Amino acid sequence: MKTQRHRLITVALIATVAVSLFVRLSSAQRSSKLIVSRTADAGAVDTETFTPKDHVIYCILEVPNADPKATYKFVWGRYDPAMSTPKTLFQEELTGQNGRVVSKFSSPADLAAGEYSVNLWTGHSHSRKVFAVKE
Numbered sequence: 001m002k003t004q005r006h007r008l009i010t011v012a013l014i015a016t017v018a019v020s021l022f023v024r025l026s027s028a029q030r031s032s033k034l035i036v037s038r039t040a041d042a043g044a045v046d047t048e049t050f051t052p053k054d055h056v057i058y059c060i061l062e063v064p065n066a067d068p069k070a071t072y073k074f075v076w077g078r079y080d081p082a083m084s085t086p087k088t089l090f091q092e093e094l095t096g097q098n099g100r101v102v103s104k105f106s107s108p109a110d111l112a113a114g115e116y117s118v119n120l121w122t123g124h125s126h127s128r129k130v131f132a133v134k135e
Contacts, residue, residue, distance in 0.1 A: 034127045035060050036118060040102045050133050052110035059118045059129065061101040071095045072122050074103035079115040086117055 037044035040058040050057060059074055072094045077086030092103050103118070111133045120127045 033062060034120060034129050036129050036131050040104065042100075048131050050111070050131060052113065052133060052135065054111065054133070055108070056104060056106045057131075059103045059105070059120070061120060061127075063097070063099055063101060066097060066099050066101075068096055068098060070097070070122060072097060072101045072103075072120060075119045075121075076103075076105045077117050077119070078112070079117065089116075 033046075035044060035046035037047050037058050037060060038050070038054060038056070039045075040060065044058065044060055059076075061072065063070075074090075074092045074094070075088055076090040077088050079086050089107075090105050094101055094103065103120075105118070113133050113135050115130060115132050117128055117130045120129075
């Protein structure tokens with residue numbers, strides 16, 4: 001009985017340590033701040049509204065303690081009131097990033113007015129940034 005209780009306590013301690021380490025590792029891959037901007041410069045300003053003439057929009061993720069093996073999947077989309085989910089415009093997967101992850105969405109034509117979004121998946125973590133294009 002005593003041996004069985006010791007095994008249960010040992011398993012519980014190992015599980016607690018494993019969960020704690022997983023949370024720390026996964027939090028290191030999460031965004032401290034996900035922004036969309038007209039530029040990809042280090043001082044890029046988070047922008048909520050763009051014009052149809054903004055043919056290039058960047059999504060920037062600052063990742064402290066980045067894992068170089070992590071994969072960052074960006075999905076850019078446009079909200080259509082007739083549809084329940086955004087229409088995917090562009091997808092990009094990046095790996096081997098080092099502290100600063102930048103996805104670039106570009107369009108050769110003027111963007112239609114409306115709401116847009118960029119979704120980012122990193123491992124089991126998800127972030128979303130919504131922005132508008134206005135005349």
